[in-house]
Amino acid sequence: MKKLIAMCLALVMALSLLAGCSSHSGSDSDALKIGMTGPLTGGNAVYGTAVQAGIEIAVEEINADPNNTLKLEFQPQDDEADGEKAVSGYNVLKDWGMQVFIGTVTSSACNAVAPLTVEDEIFLLTPSATAAEVATAGSSTFQMCFTDPNQGASAAEVIANNWPEAAIGIVYDASDDYSSGLYDGFKNKAAELSLNVVCETSFTGDTKSDLSTQVTMCKDAGADLMFLPIYYTEASYILNYASRIDYAPQYVGCDGMDGILNVEGFDTSLAEGMALLTPFDANATDEATQSFVAKYTEKTGEVPTQFAADAYDCVYAVYQAAVAAGVKASDEPADICAALIEQFTSMTFDGLTGKGMTWDSEGMISKAPAVVVIDGGIYVPMD
Amino acid sequence: MKKILNNKNTRTNLITYLVVIVAFVIMQTLYSLDMLSNSMKGYLVPICAYVSLAVSLNLLVGVCGELSLGHAGFMGIGAFSGVVIAALLKDVIASDVLRLLCAMVFGGLLAGALGFLIGIPVLRLRGDYLAIVTLAFGEIVKNLVGNLYVGIDSDGFHMAISTSRMELLEGGTYLIAGPKGATGVEKLASFPMGFVLVLLTLFVVLNLINSKEGRAIKAVRDNRIAAESVGINVTAFRMKAFVVSAFLAGMAGALFGMNYSSFTASKFNFNTSINILVFVVLGGMGNILGSVISATALYVLPEAMRGLEDFRMLLYAVVLILVMLFTWSPKVKEKTEVVSEWVKGLFYKLTGKKEVGVNE
Known part of the structure; x- marks a missing residue:
């Protein structure tokens, strides 16, 4: 019995050591580090894991593009949709060297983190935290979704x-x-x-x-x-x-x-x-949506929701702005932040969740709200 | 001096203070040398808050023998009222430290007063009624604050239960906005203030335990009938422990709230109460140093295991079970006793004194 306990303890320690290694060893210094926190466990995990998968697909696509000069690296952290855990997760990401923050997934957690990102001058673009306070927290906080x-x-x-x-x-x-x-x-x-x-x-x-x-x-x-x-x-x-x-x-x-x-x-x-x-219809016939839906379904076995699509768009919006501003992976987060703010308030972005999206100086998005009706098990645009 | 050191209680108390002070000095030195990671810096204030919560709950659960399942409710009361007070005093008191202190004291007083009100009917009863009532209290606080709107504008202070009854003038801000919770909170909490709170909590709880009142409280826990028969007012002493515990929880809550720019009422739910109870149980009922250590370790543990991703909550549970088995195993107890005897021997060798019979 004693031996068993000792072995168990040893196993736990070894595992945690391994874990400590894996989170550091994979880092690649010539890639732009994108962090995200969201509920990956607990009652709201459906939304967090959707965002995580959406970001992962976008990052894989961008990194696979042979013409791309800016590689991306992504790390998710669990926050259980809780402000306290989100702050811890955010700090872990900061230690990792995060340069751009795509998160958090839920509003209340984002309210706790957004002022910190403003203080640290790290660019924040949230896929799905809809509270108006997130955008108004500072000039460097932006939303991909509508405010409530x-x-x-x-x-x-x-x-x-x-x-x-x-x-x-x-x-x-x-x-x-x-x-x-x-x-x-x-x-x-x-x-x-x-x-x-x-x-x-x-x-x-x-x-x-x-x-x-x-x-x-x-x-x-x-x-x-x-x-x-x-x-x-x-x-x-x-x-x-x-x-x-x-x-x-x-x-x-x-x-x-x-x-x-x-x-x-x-x-x-x-x-x-x-x-x-x-803003998102998984049955839309355009090529970008079709390819995203196919990849998402292959990865998770589910049809993507707007959470995943918004997250996917977030990565592409950051990528588009970073490339346009000539951001390099070796730049300081604060410099990247300033460059991205300038791009985001002036650029127009076409993504899965809308065409011709723009952001105002507060960081709130303007895109056409699409109304759909469920007809025969699929979304049909409302006349 | 010799007599003081030979008293077992005083010795354990001194060790408790010493551990806390040494830990603070080390962390603060590392902090000022900028040798701590961002995540470590982020843990410091919540650890202080949770240590105070665990120690104050230990007073109730371990020393008084009453089960409370609503400690997070008192914490929430302290957090929300503290935030409101800190915002109201913004123009009156310039010093951040003083303002945080006012907020903490007010948060503590409000939590203590509510504890007193709950205690009046409940502590007269025999049985587990306190557990049931505190459980309900925690839920009531959560739901009440979740619908509470508190705002401040040029007209002054406003409070309502729905947005429609509250119109703030231009330039007014919501301090508490219903389900959004407290938003735009000023981050007044700092590690030194957290340390002061932990010291205060230890001072209050340890002194209470070793006082005349403390002995009465323990007597009530051990045998209520015997305590009553020697003329101890059972309700009054249980009340004392309960109110002090609620007061300290309110102070810790205010510190905790002031460390985050935004927090919601749902943070102070049943799970948080149970979490604090786990700290107490794992650290040992009535063992104050145990609570300090277990609160620190168990707060950092799930965060330190972040690298394990989805497995970390599973492993957290495994670790809890193992620690429980480990610390209660007779063989381990034997081993730890050997070690503590050895330390004791070393201590007497160093001070050049012979061990005298332990006197209580």
Whole structure:
């Protein structure tokens, strides 16, 4: 028994030694070091791993290009969608020598890290942290995604244009800043457009596995359109329960809804007719999307969501800006940061999630919000 | 002097202080020589906060024998109220250190006051009710703060439970913004302040344990009926331990919050409470130095294992189990006793004194 324990301990130590080595030995000094933190484990891991895979594909593509003069190197760190862990992960990346930061994946973690990157003068481009505070943290923080209040307002406009008479029921996650940010943006715009909101109800992260009360409330209030500014996992519970009580309103979602067709064990026919705002459509026929989807599916066995596509675009945007500014891998992070800020506020970028994207001096993106409708199990652009 | 050193309690206490001070001096020297990595620098303040939390919880769990599952709730109270106070005092007190101190004291007082309120009904009961109530308390704090909006503008201070009831004037900022938590927090916390907090926590807890009150608290833990029969007011002494523990947790929370530019209410959930409890249990119930060491080691461990990627949380659990088996194994205990005897012998050889019977 004692021997067994001793061996186990020795094994653990040896493993941790090995681990310590592997994280350093692989570094390549003539590559631009890109770091990322996101929830790679825990309840939000779907989003973090999607971003990680998206970045990895882009980095592999760029490094495989024979004409490319700037190689990239990528290291992900787990933050469990928690600010404290994200700061630790960020510090580890700094020790590694990170020059550009693509992260973090979630808003609250990004709020904790963004001011640090400003202080350290490391360029930050987040694929999916949608809080407005991320962009306003400093001049070197940029977003690839829409900010919550803007997207909520866009959703209200979509509803006003397509279903002006609808009685609207809203279910949002009050414990999640993404969801409540969308809700706030939507509510302000809805009041302005005098939409008919009949029911507003919320849940929290602890109660998200049973949303039957919220659905019943919307049904009883006579809502014939449900606005769901939430992530697709929770939305699938809502759709499931609604179908069980024979309630079939028109569903409208935001970019967090992208992925609902891939939820395991979910009958996708329930999502037929749902409208959602998403910058990315995996069924688009253009070559870039097709090639990305093929590579992503091969790598992970899943269809990419907008998280992965945004992450993929982040790498290409940084790459485009770095090449245009003549950034070298040996440059100091602060110099790279200054060069990238100048490029990002002046350049136009075409990616998977939109054409002709530009950034304002705050770091917020401007791209056309695309509205799609689920029809026959695929996204179809809404007229 | 001789008498002091021969007292076993005093000796352990001195060793505890010594370990903490030496650790601080080493880290601070390395820090000022710029020999620490960024990640190591980042761990310093949270370690101080977690050490204080673990020691204060040990007072409750180890010394008083009451189980609390809501220590993170008190920590959260301290963190959020500390941030608000620090922001309000921004124009009044110029010194960062003084402002952090005010925030920590206020955070501690608020947490202590809430602890007192909870304690009034619960500590009168026999059984595990404190565990149940503190568990609920932690969840209530998390959900309440998760919906709380606190803002400041030229009109003064505003507080509401929803955004619609709160309109800030131009130039106003949200200190706490519901699910976004506290954003735009000034980073006032520093390692020396963390060290001061750890020392204060140790001073309060160790002195309490070795005082008349401490003996009464231990008597209540060991045999409630016997303690009552000799005229000890059981509720009052349990209350003392509980309020002191909550106060210190609030202070540690304020320090923790002030180390991050943004944190959310969901940080102070059940998992964090259990994490602190794990520090205490692994360090040994009632063993203060054990709490200090285990909080430090267990905070750094998952971070140090980052290189193992997906396996690190699995290995963290394995390490916890192994440490548990290892420290409780009779054979290991025998070995450690041999070592401690040897150290003791060396100590007496060096000081040239003969060991006198240990007196309590």
